[in-house]
Amino acid sequence: MLMDVHARGRALGAELVGLDWSRPLTDGELDGVGKALLDHQVIYARQVTLTPDEHVRLGERLGEVEVHAFFPNLGAGYERVSLLDSEDGTRASMWHTDETFLERPPMGTLLHAQVIPPVGGDTCFASMTAAYAELSAPMKRYLDGLTAEHGLARIAEMKHRAGRSTADELANAIAEDRRCTHPVVRTHPETGARSLYVNPTYTRWLDGVPADESEAVLRLLFAHATHERFVYRHRWEVGDLVIWDNRCTMHIALADFDGHRRMHRVSVLGERPEPA
Ligand SMILES: O=C(O)CCC(=O)C(=O)O
Numbered sequence: 694m695l696m697d698v699h700a701r702g703r704a705l706g707a708e709l710v711g712l713d714w715s716r717p718l719t720d721g722e723l724d725g726v727g728k729a730l731l732d733h734q735v736i737y738a739r740q741v742t743l744t745p746d747e748h749v750r751l752g753e754r755l756g757e758v759e760v761h762a763f764f765p766n767l768g769a770g771y772e773r774v775s776l777l778d779s780e781d782g783t784r785a786s787m788w789h790t791d792e793t794f795l796e797r798p799p800m801g802t803l804l805h806a807q808v809i810p811p812v813g814g815d816t817c818f819a820s821m822t823a824a825y826a827e828l829s830a831p832m833k834r835y836l837d838g839l840t841a842e843h844g845l846a847r848i849a850e851m852k853h854r855a856g857r858s859t860a861d862e863l864a865n866a867i868a869e870d871r872r873c874t875h876p877v878v879r880t881h882p883e884t885g886a887r888s889l890y891v892n893p894t895y896t897r898w899l900d901g902v903p904a905d906e907s908e909a910v911l912r913l914l915f916a917h918a919t920h921e922r923f924v925y926r927h928r929w930e931v932g933d934l935v936i937w938d939n940r941c942t943m944h945i946a947l948a949d950f951d952g953h954r955r956m957h958r959v960s961v962l963g964e965r966p967e968p969a
Contacts, residue, residue: 696710696722698732701925702733702924714742726936730938734938735818735937736937748805749959751803753961755961757962759799760773761792764783764958774958775959777946778955779953779954787893790943794845796965797963804934804936804957804958806930806931808954811952814954815926815928815946817926817947819918820924820942827923835910836889838968839878839900841900842873842900843873844873845870846866875966877890878968879940892915939963
């Protein structure tokens with residue numbers, strides 16, 4: 694079947710039109726989807742009907758489907774389908790790249806909208822490739838070869854600061870922290886493009902520089918990368934399937950809604966990030 698790809702954002706984001714998602718994609722269609730993902734970093738289709746099993750099978754066409762480190766899931770037999778449900782408080786309302794505290798963070802995520810509030814709850818995606826490309830030459834030289842520490846316990850610290858966990862829960866989360874060092878600028882394994890690879894949720898510090906310098910540089914990079922010229926904003930409809938390339942983007946789910954928002958989520962492991 695013919696598929697049309699319509700760019701929907703300046704730096705990233707495209708809509709795929711014309712694919713029949715109700716049956717397994719042919720190899721040719723899958724190649725087309727993969728190419729669109731590399732070209733546009735975030736792609737979506739409207740009115741997609743996918744059971745949890747079909748959702749996992751689609752993810753498996755892209756690679757090894759993981760069990761997410763901390764999101765709730767659909768339960769026995771469906772551990773690989775995470776459930777992001779506003780009614781149980783699951784939200785992702787800080788800019789992040791998925792699970793960068795892992796040695797092999799996901800290469801991509803497939804999010805399928807089940808219930809959408811009448812107003813709000815959009816997801817914004819930032820192109821870390823475009824953001825890197827527009828850094829000044831001196832800043833690129835500064836970042837060249839730097840690595841950063843990423844950790845999961847940051848989430849527990851923020852929860853505790855917001856009064857939503859006990860001191861014991863925080864201590865346990867810190868004791869069980871998952872951490873990893875990654876290059877600050879990574880090379881995309883398929884396109885060869887360079888992108889920034891730090892995010893406000895999991896990146897703890899730049900290695901080998903003083904703490905105040907690390908904080909100031911990271912703050913600058915986050916402000917730069919989330920400028921609207923690098924961002925695509927997805928306004929959800931029920932049945933939307935959004936797929937993002939986690940190797941070169943960050944995203945945030947805006948917590949600006951009342952009512953119910955429920956998503957099914959599958960993510961596919963990637964390779965260890967390669968330095969630029
Ligand atoms: O709920 C959303 O729109 C985004 C979810 C998210 O941030 C994630 O799956 O990592």
